[in-house]
Amino acid sequence: MFTGIIQAIGEVRRLEPRGGDLRLHIATGKLDLGDVVLGDSIAVNGVCLTAVELPGDGFAADVSNETLSLTSLGSLRPGSRVNLEKALTLQTRLGGHLVSGHVDGLGEILERHDDARSVRFRVRAPDELARYIAHKGSITVDGTSLTVNAVDGAVFELNIVPHTLQETIMDEYAPGRRVNLEVDLLARYLERLLLGERAAEAGSSGVDLALLARAGFKV
Template sequence: MFTGIIEAKGRVARLEPKGGDLRLLIETGDLSLADVQLGDSIATNGVCLTVVDLPGNGYWADVSGETLEHTTVGTWSTGQPVNLEKALTPTTRLGGHIVSGHVDGVGEVVERYSDARSERFTLRAPDALAKYIAHKGSITVDGTSLTVNQVDGAEFELNIVPHTLKWTIMDNYRPGTRVNLEVDVLARYLERLLLGDKAAESGGGLTLDFLAEHGFTRR
Protein backbone atom coordinates (compact mmCIF):
# COMPACT_ATOMS: atom_id res chain seq x y z
CA MET A 1 0.00 0.00 0.00
CA PHE A 2 1.03 3.60 -0.66
CA THR A 3 -0.05 7.16 0.15
CA GLY A 4 0.31 8.84 -3.25
CA ILE A 5 2.90 11.27 -1.88
CA ILE A 6 5.82 11.04 -4.31
CA GLU A 7 9.21 10.62 -2.64
CA ALA A 8 11.50 11.12 -5.63
CA LYS A 9 11.77 11.14 -9.39
CA GLY A 10 13.70 8.35 -11.05
CA ARG A 11 14.18 7.28 -14.63
CA VAL A 12 13.83 4.20 -16.77
CA ALA A 13 17.40 2.94 -17.30
CA ARG A 14 16.85 -0.32 -19.21
CA LEU A 15 14.01 -2.26 -20.80
CA GLU A 16 14.48 -5.96 -21.53
CA PRO A 17 11.70 -7.97 -23.25
CA LYS A 18 11.43 -11.39 -21.60
CA GLY A 19 9.33 -14.08 -23.29
CA GLY A 20 6.30 -11.91 -23.91
CA ASP A 21 6.57 -9.66 -20.88
CA LEU A 22 9.20 -7.22 -19.62
CA ARG A 23 12.02 -6.72 -17.12
CA LEU A 24 13.08 -3.15 -16.40
CA LEU A 25 15.71 -1.28 -14.44
CA ILE A 26 14.68 1.90 -12.66
CA GLU A 27 17.38 4.31 -11.49
CA THR A 28 16.09 5.85 -8.29
CA GLY A 29 18.02 9.12 -8.09
CA ASP A 30 17.49 10.71 -4.65
CA LEU A 31 15.32 7.85 -3.35
CA SER A 32 17.25 5.97 -0.66
CA LEU A 33 17.19 2.21 -1.05
CA ALA A 34 18.93 1.55 2.28
CA ASP A 35 15.76 0.07 3.78
CA VAL A 36 14.60 -1.76 0.63
CA GLN A 37 14.94 -5.52 0.34
CA LEU A 38 14.25 -8.02 -2.43
CA GLY A 39 10.51 -8.60 -2.65
CA ASP A 40 9.60 -5.10 -1.46
CA SER A 41 7.16 -2.98 -3.45
CA ILE A 42 7.87 0.40 -5.04
CA ALA A 43 5.16 2.40 -6.82
CA THR A 44 6.57 3.50 -10.18
CA ASN A 45 4.28 5.98 -11.92
CA GLY A 46 1.56 4.47 -9.77
CA VAL A 47 2.30 0.86 -10.73
CA CYS A 48 3.17 -1.41 -7.81
CA LEU A 49 6.39 -3.17 -8.85
CA THR A 50 8.22 -5.88 -6.90
CA VAL A 51 11.98 -5.45 -6.44
CA VAL A 52 13.76 -8.52 -7.86
CA ASP A 53 17.35 -7.19 -7.82
CA LEU A 54 19.21 -4.26 -6.25
CA PRO A 55 22.29 -3.31 -8.31
CA GLY A 56 23.05 -0.29 -6.13
CA ASN A 57 21.75 2.64 -8.15
CA GLY A 58 18.20 1.41 -8.54
CA TYR A 59 16.11 -1.74 -8.80
CA TRP A 60 15.05 -4.34 -11.32
CA ALA A 61 11.42 -5.38 -11.61
CA ASP A 62 9.45 -7.84 -13.73
CA VAL A 63 6.32 -6.58 -15.48
CA SER A 64 3.61 -9.08 -16.42
CA GLY A 65 1.49 -9.09 -19.56
CA GLU A 66 -1.50 -8.05 -17.44
CA THR A 67 0.32 -4.91 -16.29
CA LEU A 68 1.55 -4.12 -19.80
CA GLU A 69 -2.02 -4.32 -21.08
CA HIS A 70 -3.65 -2.09 -18.48
CA THR A 71 -0.99 0.57 -17.75
CA THR A 72 1.38 2.86 -19.64
CA VAL A 73 4.43 0.69 -18.88
CA GLY A 74 4.39 -0.81 -22.38
CA THR A 75 4.99 2.66 -23.85
CA TRP A 76 7.90 3.60 -21.58
CA SER A 77 11.28 4.37 -23.13
CA THR A 78 14.84 4.52 -21.84
CA GLY A 79 15.54 7.78 -20.03
CA GLN A 80 11.89 8.50 -19.28
CA PRO A 81 11.32 10.08 -15.84
CA VAL A 82 9.02 8.30 -13.39
CA ASN A 83 7.43 9.04 -10.01
CA LEU A 84 8.64 6.84 -7.14
CA GLU A 85 7.18 5.96 -3.74
CA LYS A 86 8.22 3.17 -1.38
CA ALA A 87 5.49 1.17 0.33
CA LEU A 88 4.07 2.79 3.46
CA THR A 89 4.90 1.58 6.98
CA PRO A 90 2.75 1.67 10.16
CA THR A 91 4.44 4.95 11.12
CA THR A 92 4.05 6.65 7.71
CA ARG A 93 2.09 9.91 7.62
CA LEU A 94 -0.94 9.34 5.40
CA GLY A 95 -0.60 12.69 3.66
CA GLY A 96 -2.45 11.62 0.54
CA HIS A 97 -5.00 8.79 0.49
CA ILE A 98 -4.92 5.00 0.49
CA VAL A 99 -3.34 3.88 -2.80
CA SER A 100 -2.97 0.23 -3.81
CA GLY A 101 -0.64 0.63 -6.79
CA HIS A 102 -3.10 -1.36 -8.92
CA VAL A 103 -3.87 0.81 -11.94
CA ASP A 104 -7.51 0.92 -13.03
CA GLY A 105 -6.95 2.39 -16.48
CA VAL A 106 -5.05 4.79 -18.69
CA GLY A 107 -6.20 8.40 -19.03
CA GLU A 108 -5.09 11.26 -21.24
CA VAL A 109 -4.19 14.90 -20.63
CA VAL A 110 -6.64 17.04 -22.61
CA GLU A 111 -5.69 20.58 -21.61
CA ARG A 112 -3.13 22.49 -19.55
CA TYR A 113 -3.00 26.18 -18.65
CA SER A 114 -1.53 28.45 -15.99
CA ASP A 115 -3.60 29.90 -13.14
CA ALA A 116 -1.48 32.28 -11.04
CA ARG A 117 1.36 30.08 -9.66
CA SER A 118 -0.57 26.87 -10.21
CA GLU A 119 -1.13 24.80 -13.33
CA ARG A 120 -4.58 23.55 -14.30
CA PHE A 121 -4.92 20.19 -16.04
CA THR A 122 -7.95 18.59 -17.62
CA LEU A 123 -7.72 14.82 -18.00
CA ARG A 124 -10.01 12.32 -19.68
CA ALA A 125 -10.56 8.97 -18.00
CA PRO A 126 -11.85 5.81 -19.66
CA ASP A 127 -15.66 5.88 -19.68
CA ALA A 128 -15.80 2.85 -17.36
CA LEU A 129 -13.98 4.81 -14.63
CA ALA A 130 -16.06 7.99 -14.80
CA LYS A 131 -18.54 6.79 -12.15
CA TYR A 132 -15.73 6.52 -9.59
CA ILE A 133 -14.47 10.11 -10.01
CA ALA A 134 -16.16 12.64 -7.75
CA HIS A 135 -15.94 16.40 -7.21
CA LYS A 136 -13.41 16.98 -4.38
CA GLY A 137 -12.71 13.25 -4.27
CA SER A 138 -9.28 11.65 -4.53
CA ILE A 139 -7.61 10.17 -7.60
CA THR A 140 -4.11 8.86 -8.28
CA VAL A 141 -2.38 10.05 -11.45
CA ASP A 142 0.93 8.30 -12.21
CA GLY A 143 1.13 7.51 -8.50
CA THR A 144 0.42 11.06 -7.27
CA SER A 145 -2.50 11.53 -4.87
CA LEU A 146 -4.58 14.44 -6.15
CA THR A 147 -7.90 16.15 -5.44
CA VAL A 148 -10.47 16.42 -8.22
CA ASN A 149 -11.59 20.04 -8.66
CA GLN A 150 -14.32 19.60 -11.27
CA VAL A 151 -15.94 16.71 -13.11
CA ASP A 152 -17.66 16.82 -16.50
CA GLY A 153 -18.59 13.37 -17.77
CA ALA A 154 -15.39 11.37 -18.12
CA GLU A 155 -13.23 14.51 -17.91
CA PHE A 156 -11.93 15.95 -14.65
CA GLU A 157 -9.86 18.96 -13.64
CA LEU A 158 -6.84 19.19 -11.36
CA ASN A 159 -5.13 22.21 -9.79
CA ILE A 160 -1.40 21.53 -9.34
CA VAL A 161 0.66 23.71 -7.01
CA PRO A 162 4.36 24.54 -7.65
CA HIS A 163 5.64 21.99 -5.10
CA THR A 164 3.90 19.12 -6.88
CA LEU A 165 5.14 20.30 -10.26
CA LYS A 166 8.72 20.34 -8.95
CA TRP A 167 8.76 16.99 -7.16
CA THR A 168 6.73 14.87 -9.59
CA ILE A 169 6.77 14.34 -13.36
CA MET A 170 3.62 16.41 -13.88
CA ASP A 171 5.53 19.38 -15.29
CA ASN A 172 6.29 17.15 -18.29
CA TYR A 173 2.59 16.64 -19.04
CA ARG A 174 1.23 18.07 -22.28
CA PRO A 175 -2.07 17.50 -24.12
CA GLY A 176 -1.94 13.93 -25.38
CA THR A 177 0.21 12.60 -22.52
CA ARG A 178 -1.12 9.23 -21.35
CA VAL A 179 -1.17 8.59 -17.60
CA ASN A 180 -1.92 5.77 -15.18
CA LEU A 181 -5.11 6.28 -13.17
CA GLU A 182 -6.17 4.62 -9.93
CA VAL A 183 -9.56 5.58 -8.51
CA ASP A 184 -10.28 5.74 -4.79
CA VAL A 185 -10.35 2.18 -3.45
CA LEU A 186 -13.33 3.07 -1.23
CA ALA A 187 -15.44 3.80 -4.32
CA ARG A 188 -14.69 0.36 -5.76
CA TYR A 189 -15.69 -1.43 -2.56
CA LEU A 190 -18.81 0.71 -2.17
CA GLU A 191 -19.98 -0.42 -5.60
CA ARG A 192 -19.61 -4.08 -4.62
CA LEU A 193 -21.39 -3.53 -1.30
CA LEU A 194 -24.34 -1.88 -3.02
CA LEU A 195 -24.75 -4.96 -5.21
CA GLY A 196 -25.31 -7.13 -2.13
CA ASP A 197 -26.11 -10.74 -3.05
CA LYS A 198 -26.04 -9.88 -6.76
CA ALA A 199 -22.26 -9.38 -6.49
CA ALA A 200 -21.92 -13.18 -6.67
CA GLU A 201 -23.75 -13.36 -10.01
CA SER A 202 -21.64 -13.69 -13.14
CA GLY A 203 -21.63 -10.49 -15.18
CA GLY A 204 -23.37 -8.55 -12.43
CA GLY A 205 -22.62 -4.87 -12.18
CA LEU A 206 -23.99 -1.64 -10.81
CA THR A 207 -26.40 -0.13 -13.36
CA LEU A 208 -28.93 2.69 -13.34
CA ASP A 209 -31.73 0.12 -13.46
CA PHE A 210 -30.31 -1.64 -10.40
CA LEU A 211 -30.04 1.65 -8.48
CA ALA A 212 -33.59 2.63 -9.39
CA GLU A 213 -34.94 -0.81 -8.46
CA HIS A 214 -33.43 -0.49 -4.99
CA GLY A 215 -34.50 3.10 -4.39
CA PHE A 216 -31.18 4.88 -4.92
CA THR A 217 -32.41 6.82 -7.99
CA ARG A 218 -35.63 7.53 -9.81
CA ARG A 219 -36.32 6.29 -13.30
Protein backbone atom coordinates in the same frame (compact mmCIF):
# COMPACT_ATOMS: atom_id res chain seq x y z
CA MET B 1 -0.37 -0.26 -0.36
CA PHE B 2 0.81 3.30 -0.97
CA THR B 3 -0.20 6.86 -0.08
CA GLY B 4 0.13 8.61 -3.44
CA ILE B 5 2.80 10.95 -2.04
CA ILE B 6 5.72 10.72 -4.47
CA GLN B 7 9.05 10.23 -2.69
CA ALA B 8 11.44 10.64 -5.62
CA ILE B 9 11.71 10.94 -9.37
CA GLY B 10 13.61 8.05 -10.90
CA GLU B 11 15.00 7.45 -14.36
CA VAL B 12 14.68 4.41 -16.59
CA ARG B 13 18.10 2.93 -17.26
CA ARG B 14 17.10 0.19 -19.65
CA LEU B 15 14.30 -2.16 -20.63
CA GLU B 16 15.50 -5.73 -20.92
CA PRO B 17 13.34 -8.16 -22.96
CA ARG B 18 12.73 -11.37 -21.02
CA GLY B 19 10.84 -14.18 -22.73
CA GLY B 20 8.12 -12.03 -24.21
CA ASP B 21 7.79 -9.46 -21.44
CA LEU B 22 10.54 -7.31 -19.91
CA ARG B 23 12.65 -6.42 -16.91
CA LEU B 24 12.65 -2.72 -16.07
CA HIS B 25 15.83 -1.19 -14.59
CA ILE B 26 15.41 2.10 -12.75
CA ALA B 27 17.86 4.51 -11.13
CA THR B 28 16.09 5.79 -8.01
CA GLY B 29 17.89 9.10 -7.42
CA LYS B 30 17.24 10.43 -3.91
CA LEU B 31 14.96 7.54 -2.93
CA ASP B 32 16.45 5.81 0.13
CA LEU B 33 16.66 2.08 -0.57
CA GLY B 34 18.34 1.29 2.74
CA ASP B 35 15.23 -0.41 4.10
CA VAL B 36 14.25 -2.14 0.84
CA VAL B 37 14.85 -5.87 0.37
CA LEU B 38 14.24 -8.19 -2.56
CA GLY B 39 10.52 -8.82 -2.92
CA ASP B 40 9.47 -5.41 -1.62
CA SER B 41 6.97 -3.31 -3.55
CA ILE B 42 7.79 0.01 -5.19
CA ALA B 43 5.25 2.02 -7.19
CA VAL B 44 6.50 3.23 -10.57
CA ASN B 45 4.15 5.81 -12.08
CA GLY B 46 1.46 4.33 -9.87
CA VAL B 47 2.11 0.69 -10.83
CA CYS B 48 3.02 -1.64 -7.97
CA LEU B 49 6.17 -3.54 -8.97
CA THR B 50 8.30 -6.07 -7.08
CA ALA B 51 12.01 -5.42 -6.66
CA VAL B 52 13.95 -8.42 -8.02
CA GLU B 53 17.39 -6.78 -8.21
CA LEU B 54 18.95 -4.17 -5.91
CA PRO B 55 22.30 -3.06 -7.38
CA GLY B 56 22.67 -0.27 -4.81
CA ASP B 57 21.56 2.86 -6.64
CA GLY B 58 18.34 1.54 -8.10
CA PHE B 59 16.27 -1.57 -8.62
CA ALA B 60 14.92 -3.85 -11.30
CA ALA B 61 11.42 -5.27 -11.61
CA ASP B 62 9.72 -7.69 -13.98
CA VAL B 63 6.76 -6.30 -15.92
CA SER B 64 4.22 -8.74 -17.34
CA ASN B 65 2.47 -8.43 -20.68
CA GLU B 66 -0.79 -7.71 -18.89
CA THR B 67 0.77 -4.78 -17.04
CA LEU B 68 2.34 -3.52 -20.25
CA SER B 69 -1.04 -3.63 -22.01
CA LEU B 70 -3.03 -1.96 -19.21
CA THR B 71 -0.62 0.79 -18.15
CA SER B 72 1.73 3.34 -19.68
CA LEU B 73 4.86 1.41 -18.68
CA GLY B 74 5.12 -0.02 -22.17
CA SER B 75 5.82 3.46 -23.53
CA LEU B 76 8.83 4.07 -21.27
CA ARG B 77 12.24 4.46 -22.85
CA PRO B 78 15.79 4.77 -21.45
CA GLY B 79 15.97 8.22 -19.88
CA SER B 80 12.23 8.44 -19.13
CA ARG B 81 11.53 9.98 -15.73
CA VAL B 82 9.13 8.15 -13.41
CA ASN B 83 7.37 8.80 -10.11
CA LEU B 84 8.54 6.52 -7.30
CA GLU B 85 7.04 5.58 -3.94
CA LYS B 86 7.96 2.79 -1.55
CA ALA B 87 5.16 0.77 0.03
CA LEU B 88 3.74 2.36 3.17
CA THR B 89 4.38 1.07 6.68
CA LEU B 90 2.32 1.42 9.87
CA GLN B 91 4.53 4.39 10.74
CA THR B 92 3.92 6.19 7.42
CA ARG B 93 1.94 9.43 7.47
CA LEU B 94 -1.08 9.07 5.22
CA GLY B 95 -0.69 12.43 3.54
CA GLY B 96 -2.55 11.39 0.39
CA HIS B 97 -5.08 8.56 0.33
CA LEU B 98 -4.95 4.77 0.28
CA VAL B 99 -3.57 3.64 -3.09
CA SER B 100 -3.25 0.00 -4.15
CA GLY B 101 -0.87 0.43 -7.07
CA HIS B 102 -3.29 -1.43 -9.35
CA VAL B 103 -4.03 0.79 -12.35
CA ASP B 104 -7.70 0.96 -13.37
CA GLY B 105 -7.17 2.50 -16.79
CA LEU B 106 -5.31 4.97 -18.95
CA GLY B 107 -6.32 8.61 -19.08
CA GLU B 108 -5.34 11.25 -21.61
CA ILE B 109 -4.22 14.81 -20.94
CA LEU B 110 -6.55 17.04 -22.94
CA GLU B 111 -5.55 20.55 -21.91
CA ARG B 112 -2.92 22.37 -19.87
CA HIS B 113 -2.90 26.01 -18.89
CA ASP B 114 -1.31 28.21 -16.23
CA ASP B 115 -3.40 29.63 -13.39
CA ALA B 116 -1.21 32.03 -11.40
CA ARG B 117 1.59 29.80 -10.05
CA SER B 118 -0.45 26.61 -10.45
CA VAL B 119 -1.15 24.60 -13.58
CA ARG B 120 -4.58 23.27 -14.49
CA PHE B 121 -5.03 20.04 -16.43
CA ARG B 122 -8.11 18.54 -18.03
CA VAL B 123 -7.93 14.76 -18.25
CA ARG B 124 -10.18 12.28 -20.04
CA ALA B 125 -10.76 9.01 -18.19
CA PRO B 126 -12.13 5.81 -19.76
CA ASP B 127 -15.94 5.93 -19.77
CA GLU B 128 -16.19 2.93 -17.44
CA LEU B 129 -14.28 4.81 -14.72
CA ALA B 130 -16.38 7.99 -14.83
CA ARG B 131 -18.79 6.81 -12.11
CA TYR B 132 -15.91 6.57 -9.61
CA ILE B 133 -14.65 10.14 -10.13
CA ALA B 134 -16.29 12.77 -7.93
CA HIS B 135 -15.91 16.50 -7.43
CA LYS B 136 -13.40 17.03 -4.58
CA GLY B 137 -12.80 13.28 -4.44
CA SER B 138 -9.42 11.59 -4.70
CA ILE B 139 -7.77 10.12 -7.77
CA THR B 140 -4.28 8.81 -8.45
CA VAL B 141 -2.52 9.99 -11.62
CA ASP B 142 0.80 8.24 -12.36
CA GLY B 143 0.97 7.38 -8.66
CA THR B 144 0.28 10.91 -7.40
CA SER B 145 -2.64 11.39 -5.02
CA LEU B 146 -4.68 14.33 -6.30
CA THR B 147 -7.98 16.10 -5.64
CA VAL B 148 -10.53 16.34 -8.44
CA ASN B 149 -11.46 20.01 -8.95
CA ALA B 150 -14.28 19.52 -11.44
CA VAL B 151 -15.99 16.73 -13.35
CA ASP B 152 -17.78 16.81 -16.71
CA GLY B 153 -18.79 13.32 -17.77
CA ALA B 154 -15.57 11.30 -18.14
CA VAL B 155 -13.43 14.46 -18.14
CA PHE B 156 -12.04 15.82 -14.89
CA GLU B 157 -9.94 18.81 -13.93
CA LEU B 158 -6.87 19.06 -11.68
CA ASN B 159 -5.18 22.08 -10.14
CA ILE B 160 -1.49 21.34 -9.54
CA VAL B 161 0.50 23.54 -7.17
CA PRO B 162 4.20 24.36 -7.76
CA HIS B 163 5.49 21.88 -5.15
CA THR B 164 3.73 18.97 -6.84
CA LEU B 165 4.99 20.07 -10.25
CA GLN B 166 8.54 20.13 -8.89
CA GLU B 167 8.44 16.83 -6.98
CA THR B 168 6.67 14.71 -9.63
CA ILE B 169 6.81 14.24 -13.40
CA MET B 170 3.62 16.27 -13.91
CA ASP B 171 5.52 19.29 -15.22
CA GLU B 172 6.24 17.16 -18.32
CA TYR B 173 2.57 16.62 -19.10
CA ALA B 174 1.28 17.97 -22.40
CA PRO B 175 -1.95 17.34 -24.35
CA GLY B 176 -2.02 13.84 -25.79
CA ARG B 177 0.03 12.22 -23.04
CA ARG B 178 -1.41 9.04 -21.54
CA VAL B 179 -1.34 8.64 -17.77
CA ASN B 180 -2.07 5.81 -15.35
CA LEU B 181 -5.29 6.27 -13.36
CA GLU B 182 -6.37 4.57 -10.16
CA VAL B 183 -9.76 5.54 -8.74
CA ASP B 184 -10.56 5.78 -5.05
CA LEU B 185 -10.67 2.36 -3.39
CA LEU B 186 -13.60 3.43 -1.21
CA ALA B 187 -15.72 4.18 -4.28
CA ARG B 188 -15.11 0.70 -5.66
CA TYR B 189 -15.93 -1.04 -2.38
CA LEU B 190 -19.04 1.09 -1.86
CA GLU B 191 -20.34 0.07 -5.27
CA ARG B 192 -19.75 -3.59 -4.43
CA LEU B 193 -21.46 -3.30 -1.06
CA LEU B 194 -24.52 -1.65 -2.60
CA LEU B 195 -24.91 -4.65 -4.90
CA GLY B 196 -25.56 -6.83 -1.85
CA GLU B 197 -26.55 -10.36 -2.86
CA ARG B 198 -26.38 -9.38 -6.53
CA ALA B 199 -22.57 -9.20 -6.19
CA ALA B 200 -22.46 -13.01 -6.44
CA GLU B 201 -24.41 -13.09 -9.69
CA ALA B 202 -22.41 -13.68 -12.86
CA GLY B 203 -22.59 -10.72 -15.22
CA SER B 204 -23.82 -8.31 -12.55
CA SER B 205 -23.81 -4.87 -14.19
CA GLY B 206 -23.16 -2.79 -11.08
CA VAL B 207 -25.19 -0.10 -9.36
CA ASP B 208 -28.02 1.37 -11.41
CA LEU B 209 -31.13 3.47 -10.73
CA ALA B 210 -33.33 0.41 -10.30
CA LEU B 211 -31.02 -1.04 -7.65
CA LEU B 212 -30.90 2.26 -5.77
CA ALA B 213 -34.70 2.52 -5.83
CA ARG B 214 -35.07 -1.00 -4.41
CA ALA B 215 -32.61 -0.06 -1.64
CA GLY B 216 -34.82 2.85 -0.64
CA PHE B 217 -32.99 5.72 -2.28
CA LYS B 218 -35.13 8.38 -3.94
CA VAL B 219 -34.05 8.68 -7.56
